Amino acid sequence: MSSSVDLSLATRASNPDAVPKLVQELHALQGSMQDGDEEMRHQLVVKTRRLLQSLLTPREQMLQHTWADPGLNAALITGVDVGLWKLMVNNGVDASQKVDALAESLGMDPVLLGRLMRHVCAMGHLEEVGQDEYKLTNFTKSLSLDVIGDGYLALLGGIGRSPIEFYKFLRETNWRNPTDAAHTAMHASYNTDLPNCFEYLRSVGLGPQTNHHMGGYRQGRLPWMHPSLYPVEQTLFPGADTSPDAPLVVDVAGGLGHDINEFKKLYPNHPGKLILQDLPVVIQDVQGLDSSIQLMSHDFLTEQPVKGARAYFMHSILHDWPDDVCQKILARLADAMKPGYSKLLIFECVIPRTGAYWEATAGDILMMTQLSALERTEDHWRQLIEGSGLNLKITKFWTSGHSDVENVIECELA
Incomplete structure (x- = not known):
């Protein structure tokens, strides 16, 4: 028996019955949240997303995915590239700023800049003071930081076609799970023979931006050596x-040395x-580390x-x-390790069997x-490390x- 979805379903709230709860x-x-309580904040984020998705109609969600989010990305990437967010911060992080003055400083067409900023504002990332006049939010203030803003240039501006055109790659590979590092959706989308996306990003002048993103996406997470995560003084x-x-x-492969x-x-x-x-090519860009490293x-x-490190x-x-x-990377390290x-x-990342975080x-x-x-x-990690004959x-x-x-x-020689 065939069934179909009535079009009216796409124009009603997705799950209104879930809203009251x-x-x-x-x-x-919210009533029990304390400043710095990341666990509670995560729960609030997840439930807030569920609330929004319950209230939005499927039509609205479709337009957000295909119109609003790509448009926002276009505006944010342009703002990073042209220096808009840094200019606004330099002008005063809480100052009201007019599009005409910003466009003149940036050498941009004010009509163009106004259209971009209007959408950023409509998406909730600028505060509208008046016509073509805005103030920064904490998010757009943060875009002035290289470790935040440069991710837009690298991941979206540099290699953003890869996920969008992933379906084309899957068609060509017969819908197989990708496991070939030399044949990726990135290679297909950008028609490149370079070894990987990092080499490609460096080839198009986005190496520094990529390094900044590597240091930026992990900000706010506990560092590995934090006593509440890994007790260095008791184990090492x-x-x-x-x-x-x-x-x-x-x-x-520690990049610019944020962890060390x-x-x-x-x-x-x-x-x-x-x-x-x-x-x-990465080591030559390292700056500001403790001189003893x-x-x-x-x-x-x-x-x-380096043999026999702790x-x-x-x-x-x-x-x-x-x-x-x-397995090749791990084998090189196992060969250098000192038994006992x-x-x-x-x-x-270790993805749980159920309830994975976004x-x-x-x-x-x-x-x-x-x-x-x-x-x-966790199962895959055990298979990779313990089930591959790596000792x-x-x-x-x-x-x-x-x-x-x-x-x-934490691993040791078997």
């Missing part, structure tokens, strides 16, 4: 070689030395030059690669469409017990 739950949660320091040249932590620098600030009296590794050019697919650390590295490449002494610490699932789609890679469940075992998944997207996956 959601409003009550939001009121109850006891038994560590205390000689000055003994490697304590090797941050493998934070470790140094939190544990200034650590034993041994800290080492930051990445490709030469050693910088080292290294490709993680080649032999690990800990080899990787943050959001393995999610960039399908399993076959990850070295630890491998992997700081990555940041985790969004990251999974991003990895799939750009790199033919993935965010992994490694997982000793513990460390979490703070809140809505953490990332866990510390």
